[in-house]
Amino acid sequence: MKPISILEERKTQVFRKGSDEFDISCDKKSLAGSVSQRACVFCGSRVVLYPIADALHLVHGPIGCASYTWDIRGALSSGPELHRMSFSTDLSETDIIYGGEKKLEKALFELIDIYRPKAAFVYATCIVGIIGDDVAAVCKKVEAKTGIPVLPVHSEGFKGTKKDGYKAACDALFNLMDRTREESPEKIPLSINILGEFNIGGETWIIKDYYKRMGIEVLSVMTGDGRVKNFGSSHRACLNVVQCSGSLTYLAQKMEAAYGIPFIRVSYFGIEDTSQALYDVASFFSDRPDIMEKTAALVQEEVKAILPELQEMKTDLSGKRAAVYVGGAFKAFSLIKALKHLGMTVVLVGSQTGSKEDYALLKDMCDPGTIILDDANPLELAKYVLEKDAHLFIGGVKERPIAYKLGLGFCDHNHERKIPLAGFEGMINFAREVHETVTSPVWDLVPRKAWNR
């Protein structure tokens, strides 16, 4: 069998710590013909706005884009579940010829009439950019008649990368926020907004509970368990706490400029990062030392509750090797720390959308010999997973068969999972997931492992 080669144009996006001078290129369009694990602009927008559960999410385009994204994410809602429906204008040949504006308008009126959403997002897909539908004008018209915010999301698939989709979603969110905000600009004491937390498996609820116990008021979450009216007081927060910084930092910057809200970047994955996140927020409110005290007590209590089980699992996991390939690099940082906590080493780490700074930081965190990849494809992932003889792969649905075919354990850390992995509670779920798969007896039967023995 011929060894897997790396395409010439891709070589600058692969880095091996130790042997190479640090230089990795990223923020590039995916190479044509390389089977990138990335999706498109539309995907970026859809994932950010999707958890807003009382809004209508209408995909304007042919059926595929809506069909493939129907109820695939584990973003929970405590009330309405309109976000779990898949709405499409389902453009056909005649719409392409004569334009889709009329159909879009009619669809919006009908859907708003049936479902009574609190707002509507209209996602423009590839084709809309080509046939030249004036989506913004249709939205404006429908909004005037229905009285709810109807917001265009400029997410034509080819107009950039997934990151541009995040930006388009942030623009729509900011638009919504700015238009629904209460008049009073006054800051609400001890208040924050949570950004980049999508309530996968109920994670938002776990995090919100921590803040509540710390004495912090969460004004809004973007966008986990989201509601349109929740953004009314967002501008009055003292601090924006940004997780999944790849997607929501842009919104945090806009809010800083418009409303003077500073922001910090955090992660809620793993004991170390979750504690750090809570401490960072507590220290922001340094004039209230009681908050720091409560935070310290909370962290201590939570860690104490999960430590014995973690220790137990660690004995089985120590020395095992993991490969991590995720959407945003910030999650990768947390995963490296969380895996270290379990006694595991990371031998491959990569992301779809990391920036140069992200990769520099990843390099510093990793052991020598670790492979760092930007915008990888299945062949590259397989090549290095084999070279490093990993025991575990952490990724999403598209990475799962690569891992399984080669006889590696797998942990889904993407938005399609249904269990919470954030917070202290999430750490124990994560550890169990990893432990279950790595210690499964099925690997003894798998040819590659049997062959290596």
Place this chain on the structure above:
Amino acid sequence: MNTAKSYTATRNACKMCTPLGAALVFHGIEGAIPLLHGSQGCSTYMRRYLISHFKEPVDIASSNFSEETAIFGGGANLKLAIENLTRQYSPEMIGIATTCLSETIGDDVPMILEGMGRMEDRAELVHVSTPSYSGTHMDGFHHAVRAVVEHCNPEGPRTRHRARKTVNLFPGMLSNEDLRHLKEIFEDLGVRLILLPDYSERLEGPSWVEYHAIQKGGTPIKDIREMGLSGASIELGTILAGMVEKGEKTAGSVLKERFDIPLVSMGIPMGVKATDRFFSALEEITAKPVPEKYKRQRGRLIDAYVDGNKYVSKKRAVVYGEEDFVAAMAGFLAEIGIIPVLCASGGRSGFLKQALNQILPQNIQGQVHVHHGMDFTQMEEAAGKLSPDFAIGNSKGYTLSRNLKIPLVRAGFPIHDRVGGARILHIGYKGTQQLFDTIVNTLLQNRQDTSAVGYAYM
């Protein structure tokens, strides 16, 4: 009786877009890799969708349009994609399917490919036009099969003798287990079969020792090239047959036109009657008797029908999915006394009603509501008025079954919420037996679950 109101928007579609079907076909050809000419997202979304069903790697490349590509045309990207794919995957065939984007900007893919010139050792480049706004994934599937057959069997005088005993079989979109069953039948008959596509090994192979850029299995390209020499072609699908009748080109009709190969069209063999038709067609084509093994399967199946007749008689079912699946499934259900009160598909070929009129017995037709171009939300509204006992179809109907509080029997594509979706056998006497058992047991389970008494002896 009108059971469905029409809406402008599609709500929870019961269909996928055209390129998905084409991508699946190319995964059923040995050494082939699909390449979508469009945005990165199309490939990634379809990969995820197919992976979630097959639980196997399903690589689909993309020419990865950017804003400039959309303005200046996708020629350069397509060429680069072909070069890169060739370098990394060393494919024997690259199946290039277009998307809404490349179709609308007017990329002339055949011309771009022509411009690349001929090269020794390069993969076969097969183009199929699959604008996502036209038809469903089934159209993409059939068009891709046709494109491959046309490409590999150019018009012209035959240089070799006809292999009368070889049969071309175009099964449509069946499960891996269905495809394996078809191969088994031909093996038992001792007749050479060229099955296109055949993803049954590629998309359900063993665990690997090393990575395979392209999985083993699939219809060998050299076999596809010999299709023009076969004794007969069979196409499965009543809807597909309707298209042929209307004069639309399919793989089978192309071979008939170019090489005068007789084409036999029939429904998917689900149920005793449909499978009887399938086997008698095979007998006629191959002049070989039905092997004893299948007669025994048939005998056991009918005996099981008798044993279970009272559990299923007069039960009411919602049947949905691809039109050909719906037609075949409804035929089987009617055969055991179940009334398919709602037969619905997202497809809109225009043949579904006619197909069901032919398949279903007269006496129940008045109770059967047939809808094409229907989405799951309309289906749920319509089904709610028809007091169904269960639903049968792909896993996307779970929402409907949950809301209507009726059990769901999973069959067809995709199965995203269970393992083994690709291993469901639907066809032949054996597949019908499995469907029958599953349906009866689902109804029995439901009786237990909804009973206050809960007998363990039914």
